Amino acid sequence: MSGTDLPARASRLRGARALFTTRDGGVSGAPYASLNLARHVGDDEGAVAANRERLRAAIGVDVVYVDQVHSADVAVVGEGDEPDGGSVRTADALVTRRGDIALAIMVADCLPVLLVDAEAGVVGAAHAGRAGLLGGVLENTVAAMQALGADVERVRAEIGPSVCGSCYEVPAAMRADAERTLPGIGATTRRGTPSLDLRAGAVLALTGAGLRAGHVLSDAPCTVEDERFYSYRREQRTGRLAGVIRRA
Numbered sequence: 216m217s218g219t220d221l222p223a224r225a226s227r228l229r230g231a232r233a234l235f236t237t238r239d240g241g242v243s244g245a246p247y248a249s250l251n252l253a254r255h256v257g258d259d260e261g262a263v264a265a266n267r268e269r270l271r272a273a274i275g276v277d278v279v280y281v282d283q284v285h286s287a288d289v290a291v292v293g294e295g296d297e298p299d300g301g302s303v304r305t306a307d308a309l310v311t312r313r314g315d316i317a318l319a320i321m322v323a324d325c326l327p328v329l330l331v332d333a334e335a336g337v338v339g340a341a342h343a344g345r346a347g348l349l350g351g352v353l354e355n356t357v358a359a360m361q362a363l364g365a366d367v368e369r370v371r372a373e374i375g376p377s378v379c380g381s382c383y384e385v386p387a388a389m390r391a392d393a394e395r396t397l398p399g400i401g402a403t404t405r406r407g408t409p410s411l412d413l414r415a416g417a418v419l420a421l422t423g424a425g426l427r428a429g430h431v432l433s434d435a436p437c438t439v440e441d442e443r444f445y446s447y448r449r450e451q452r453t454g455r456l457a458g459v460i461r462r463a
């Protein structure tokens with residue numbers, strides 16, 4: 216398979232080249248089969264390297280990854296920053312003006328959020344799970360893009376494959392705490408138990424940061440329900456998909 220044939224969910228973001236990977240198109244064996252992009256999950260290092268090379272070929276430039284820790288911290292990728300290898304940083308979001316690299320965020324149920332202001336030539340990618348979302352990772356990402364020249368009125372965002380509000384069951388006390396921090400994030404599972412709707416929370420966070428409601432896409436498949444994607448909730452030991460974005 217040539218790199219450009221990598222099976223992926225194409226992003227509908229205008230003004231950027233972006234995609235969300237699926238399980239398909241890689242070389243990892245079970246339980247990581249097959250396009251696992253994460254090093255920290257117990258998969259074979261060589262397989263992960265081969266999978267990352269396929270993603271690099273598909274997106275056409277080197278891909279920057281970060282060591283994600285459910286923080287609200289944003290890394291600015293500037294001139295001279297190495298895309299990978301020795302200079303991997305700890306952060307849960309990335310922003311850049313560079314056109315010669317792509318930004319990647321890895322997830323298995325958490326939200327991969329891709330952002331772009333095409334006119335300013337600024338792109339961003341954020342890892343928004345419960346902790347990051349409540350900690351302000353999306354607001355911080357938008358602010359970091361503004362610092363690079365983005366106009367929040369123009370910024371468009373897409374929330375990729377991730378757990379839906381009907382599947383993300385949490386204890387009642389956790390839902391209550393989250394609802395106090397981000398009103399509107401609380402939800403209910405199909406069984407009627409407490410849950411969080413991280414996507415609804417992300418939309419609220421992004422519009423609260425100034426994005427136009429019509430500029431936020433949030434209709435991706437649920438990773439728990441759709442077996443084309445990795446899901447930590449469904450499988451525990453599993454790989455990670457990536458949301459990847461570069462300037463158009």
Ligand SMILES: [Zn+2]
Binds near residue numbers: 380381382438440
């Ligand atoms: Zn679901």
